[in-house]
Amino acid sequence: MSETLTKKDFKSNQDVRWCPGCGDYAILNVVQGVCAELGVHKDNVAFVSGIGCSSRFPYYMDTYGFHTIHGRAPAVATGLAAANPDISTWIVTGDGDALSIGGNHLAHLLRRNVNVNLMLFNNEIYGLTKGQYSPTSPVTTRTKTSPMGSIDRPFNPLSFALGCNSTFVARTIDTNLKHMARILKAAAAHKGASFVEIYQNCVIFNDGCFGEMSDKKIRDDRSVDLIPGEKMVYGNDGEKGLRWEGGAIVRCSAADAAVWDPTGSAAAAFAMSTLDHDPEMPNPLGIFHVVDAVVYDEAVNRQLDEAVAKKGRGTLKDLIYAGECWDVK
Amino acid sequence: MTTPTDIGAELPLQQAETVVIRFAGDSGDGMQLTGNQFTTTSALAGNDLATLPDYPAEIRAPIGTRAGVSGFQLAFSSTDIHTPGDAPDVLVAMNPAALAVNYKQIKPGGLILANTGNFGKNDLKKAELETNPLEDGTLDGYRVIAIDINARVQEALKDSGLSKKDAERCKNLYTLGLMYWLYSRDLKPTEDWLQKKFGEKAPELAAANILALRSGFNAGDIHQLFQGRFEVPKCEDLPAGTYRNIMGNPAIALGLITGAELAGLELVCGSYPITPATTILETLAAHKHYRVTTLQMEDEIAAVCAAIGASFAGKLGCTSTSGPGMALKTEAMGLALMTELPLVVVNVQRGGPSTGLPTKTEQADLNQAIYGRNGEAPIPVLACATVSDAFECAIEACRIAVEYMTPVILLTDGYIANGAEPWKLPNIDELPKIKQKFAVAKEGEEFLPYSRDEKGARPWAKPGTPGLAHRIGGLEKAHLTGSVCYDSENHEFMVHARAEKVAGIRDSIKTPEVHGPAKGDLLVLGWGSTYGAITESCEALRRKGKEVSQMHLRHLFPLPHGLAEIFANFKQVLVPEINLGQLARILRAEYPGVEFLSHGRVLGLPLSAHELAGKIEGLLEN
Numbered sequence: 001m002s003e004t005l006t007k008k009d010f011k012s013n014q015d016v017r018w019c020p021g022c023g024d025y026a027i028l029n030v031v032q033g034v035c036a037e038l039g040v041h042k043d044n045v046a047f048v049s050g051i052g053c054s055s056r057f058p059y060y061m062d063t064y065g066f067h068t069i070h071g072r073a074p075a076v077a078t079g080l081a082a083a084n085p086d087i088s089t090w091i092v093t094g095d096g097d098a099l100s101i102g103g104n105h106l107a108h109l110l111r112r113n114v115n116v117n118l119m120l121f122n123n124e125i126y127g128l129t130k131g132q133y134s135p136t137s138p139v140t141t142r143t144k145t146s147p148m149g150s151i152d153r154p155f156n157p158l159s160f161a162l163g164c165n166s167t168f169v170a171r172t173i174d175t176n177l178k179h180m181a182r183i184l185k186a187a188a189a190h191k192g193a194s195f196v197e198i199y200q201n202c203v204i205f206n207d208g209c210f211g212e213m214s215d216k217k218i219r220d221d222r223s224v225d226l227i228p229g230e231k232m233v234y235g236n237d238g239e240k241g242l243r244w245e246g247g248a249i250v251r252c253s254a255a256d257a258a259v260w261d262p263t264g265s266a267a268a269a270f271a272m273s274t275l276d277h278d279p280e281m282p283n284p285l286g287i288f289h290v291v292d293a294v295v296y297d298e299a300v301n302r303q304l305d306e307a308v309a310k311k312g313r314g315t316l317k318d319l320i321y322a323g324e325c326w327d328v329k
Numbered sequence: 330m331t332t333p334t335d336i337g338a339e340l341p342l343q344q345a346e347t348v349v350i351r352f353a354g355d356s357g358d359g360m361q362l363t364g365n366q367f368t369t370t371s372a373l374a375g376n377d378l379a380t381l382p383d384y385p386a387e388i389r390a391p392i393g394t395r396a397g398v399s400g401f402q403l404a405f406s407s408t409d410i411h412t413p414g415d416a417p418d419v420l421v422a423m424n425p426a427a428l429a430v431n432y433k434q435i436k437p438g439g440l441i442l443a444n445t446g447n448f449g450k451n452d453l454k455k456a457e458l459e460t461n462p463l464e465d466g467t468l469d470g471y472r473v474i475a476i477d478i479n480a481r482v483q484e485a486l487k488d489s490g491l492s493k494k495d496a497e498r499c500k501n502l503y504t505l506g507l508m509y510w511l512y513s514r515d516l517k518p519t520e521d522w523l524q525k526k527f528g529e530k531a532p533e534l535a536a537a538n539i540l541a542l543r544s545g546f547n548a549g550d551i552h553q554l555f556q557g558r559f560e561v562p563k564c565e566d567l568p569a570g571t572y573r574n575i576m577g578n579p580a581i582a583l584g585l586i587t588g589a590e591l592a593g594l595e596l597v598c599g600s601y602p603i604t605p606a607t608t609i610l611e612t613l614a615a616h617k618h619y620r621v622t623t624l625q626m627e628d629e630i631a632a633v634c635a636a637i638g639a640s641f642a643g644k645l646g647c648t649s650t651s652g653p654g655m656a657l658k659t660e661a662m663g664l665a666l667m668t669e670l671p672l673v674v675v676n677v678q679r680g681g682p683s684t685g686l687p688t689k690t691e692q693a694d695l696n697q698a699i700y701g702r703n704g705e706a707p708i709p710v711l712a713c714a715t716v717s718d719a720f721e722c723a724i725e726a727c728r729i730a731v732e733y734m735t736p737v738i739l740l741t742d743g744y745i746a747n748g749a750e751p752w753k754l755p756n757i758d759e760l761p762k763i764k765q766k767f768a769v770a771k772e773g774e775e776f777l778p779y780s781r782d783e784k785g786a787r788p789w790a791k792p793g794t795p796g797l798a799h800r801i802g803g804l805e806k807a808h809l810t811g812s813v814c815y816d817s818e819n820h821e822f823m824v825h826a827r828a829e830k831v832a833g834i835r836d837s838i839k840t841p842e843v844h845g846p847a848k849g850d851l852l853v854l855g856w857g858s859t860y861g862a863i864t865e866s867c868e869a870l871r872r873k874g875k876e877v878s879q880m881h882l883r884h885l886f887p888l889p890h891g892l893a894e895i896f897a898n899f900k901q902v903l904v905p906e907i908n909l910g911q912l913a914r915i916l917r918a919e920y921p922g923v924e925f926l927s928h929g930r931v932l933g934l935p936l937s938a939h940e941l942a943g944k945i946e947g948l949l950e951n
């Protein structure tokens with residue numbers, strides 16, 4: 001394809017039907033821009049989703065799209081990727097879709113390292129069913145199904161992904177469009193399963209749940225961007241930093257900050273992932289973990305090629321007239 | 330090494346038409362292997378045959394217990410046969426539990442070969458027997474040959490270099506050798522198989538097993554165990570052609586590969602191991618050089634979803650499972666129906682509900698197949714009648730899935746899955762063609778993913794096709810455009826469109842034939858694996874001069890054209906099933922003027938032809 005596509009080319013003709021002010025609009029906007037920049041033709045792109053507010057996403061992309069059933073997008077996408085590894089396959093999911101009903105499929109997609117880009121819109125609430133606590137809601141979250149406060153301990157999506165042997169783990173937020181674009185481009189460039197948690201504000205049922213991370217006045221003080229090969233520096237004036245002490249992360253001055261390396265063991269990334277609800281520490285965004293590993297869908301197809309090379313492409317005659325045959329006259 | 334001799338030739342050699350043997354032992358005794366070897370050898374000898382493996386759900390239930398008994402029944406014949414037989418002529422019992430579980434089913438006067446090496450006090454206790462049935466009169470009325478096979482194998486293999494334990498493991502081949510002698514079978518196919526299996530890796534095991542087989546064979550004569558030998562001549566009723574021996578699950582797998590090839594598509598099977606369906610996945614996994622992709626997914630839901638994803642991508646997705654797995658796949662099948670993507674779902678039925686009887690056969694998932702989804706959710710359902718028919722049905726399932734852009738459910742069961750029979754191989758050039766073409770963009774024309782062809786099928790546009798980017802999903806679709814649409818009139822239109830498309834499949838299928846008189850008092854109407862028992866009972870009754878007709882359904886939803894006219898020619902229609910009358914109830918709703926009688930048994934076993942014949946005879950007399 002020689003024609004250059006623009007962001008507009010990735011917009012479908014469907015009316016977008018998220019609530020006014022929903023963080024999903026920002027994500028859609030960024031994804032459409034990122035797709036145009038990737039240089040992949042929209043006919044070679046597929047968006048696969050499950051069920052939930054986020055899962056309406058494919059209808060708004062003028063690419064191939066499959067709005068599947070609750071929690072199963074990773075499984076459908078695995079079949080799609082295995083059947084055609086040349087398609088740029090994206091999964092759009094939410095905290096309920098990915099971590100409640102679809103937790104099993106998510107785990108297996110990640111450990112298999114299927115070549116997909118997965119965006120988990122985390123708003124710590126069930127939106128489409130009107131505001132029940134989700135598997136990422138903090139304990140004590142009060143909703144109609146938890147009137148005395150939720151008692152379930154939440155998942156940390158990044159810890160989960162790292163525990164599944166993910167090869168690319170990152171986090172971004174709906175209010176920082178440039179950051180989101182950078183992270184999504186890195187995810188798309190990674191060969192294998194790219195897991196991106198996107199903090200996404202649900203304006204109706206959980207407004208402000210990532211307020212500290214969004215508020216321009218304090219966000220630089222409350223979050224740190226993990227940029228591969230750069231110092232872990234944060235603060236309103238970039239005056240603070242993070243460094244390692246034993247296996248633990250501690251605060252320090254910007255001058256003493258350590259350089260972030262996401263390509264090593266997952267332990268460092270795991271330690272970083274646990275800072276998300278620590279009031280003393282900045283909450284990390286950015287790229288937590290990137291390693292190379294065998295890509296599932298490529299390996300699946302390589303085995304087919306190897307089998308054909310070794311045995312020759314099977315014919316129906318060989319298939320049916322196989323083993324010990326005898327003639328009856 | 331002793332070699333097979335022909336010195337038994339002086340013993341009287343009797344001709345037998347059909348012989349039924351049941352091998353029974355502990356689940357670690359290798360009875361399935363023994364039965365399969367006898368099957369292959371008999372097939373190569375030109376017999377018609379039918380088999381019934383019967384094994385416990387546990388891989389190794391406690392040794393020596395009744396729960397751990399594994400059986401393999403085999404009928405081989407010089408005539409055309411349809412079932413593995415109701416009552417065996419011969420029981421091989423490797424331990425007291427195997428004897429206790431099985432002896433009552435043996436024909437009166439039948440032969441029982443018991444391995445006394447396993448009839449110690451403790452063995453009897455494990456089998457919950459207070460006295461030794463070989464001595465207490467239990468087996469009066471049977472011919473009993475009691476020999477210590479354990480000791481004989483040790484004696485035969487004393488110079489083999491094998492440990493005592495390893496030598497004992499060869500006792501099944503010694504036993505097989507005895508049976509080969511009794512039925513004048515050729516040792517060579519099994520010897521070749523042993524060479525192939527062990528020859529390279531463990532030549533000493535190949536040699537020991539072959540020695541055990543030959544020792545058993547020679548013992549038949551040397552020790553004067555039997556009063557005579559039998560010979561089952563080759564079957565002259567089999568139609569001319571090339572044959573091979575095959576089991577039901579591999580036949581399904583080959584049919585799926587063939588169906589995909591005939592449609593010009595590559596097959597992708599998403600599956601999850603489940604008894605008794607697993608060997609479909611295993612067989613497909615061995616055919617990667619046909620560009621067959623097998624994805625062993627994390628669960629049943631993921632398995633069907635991966636198949637759907639593959640179909641979306643432009644390959645032919647299929648999934649293999651059994652009842653509990655079907656229950657899990659239900660929602661995803663609805664998605665395949667809504668998105669109108671081809672998908673073949675094979676349900677190898679087993680005893681239910683819930684986990685039920687994993688290794689036993691049943692036909693009780695028919696209602697689930699036809700009705701088991703939310704919403705108005707018509708999915709075509711077919712069922713295979715025999716092991717060979719499984720191959721054809723798999724192709725037919727692929728045809729319907731691809732030509733009509735629909736999920737299809739193919740029902741088979743544990744009996745067909747594990748049963749073996751000689752398969753008359755089809756002429757490759759005569760296999761049906763499957764029409765398939767992917768959508769391509771047309772200049773100046775809007776692509777309408779939910780437009781329909783003359784069959785009601787929508788276009789299949791795979792990702793990567795220039796200009797056809799579109800979205801599908803489980804929400805209701807607008808006619809033509811496929812956009813999400815909650816409009817009530819559109820919904821009703823689409824519900825009808827999907828129903829009519831599936832109903833229209835009957836225009837592409839033949840009305841099944843009636844065997845026996847076209848008019849009469851009684852039509853016996855079956856579906857699925859009861860074909861053998863129904864055929865056998867009807868043929869037996871017709872030989873006795875009774876007038877009874879038979880018809881078998883392959884397509885259960887939609888039902889073929891012309892059934893009402895056929896039913897009108899009979900006073901009553903008897904529907905034998907391995908359930909409590911599921912098809913009978915469907916037919917009563919569909920053809921209200923016809924008197925359908927149900928014959929339903931749920932024993933975890935194939936229907937008994939003998940019992941069914943009695944039922945039919947009773948009806949004919951009234």
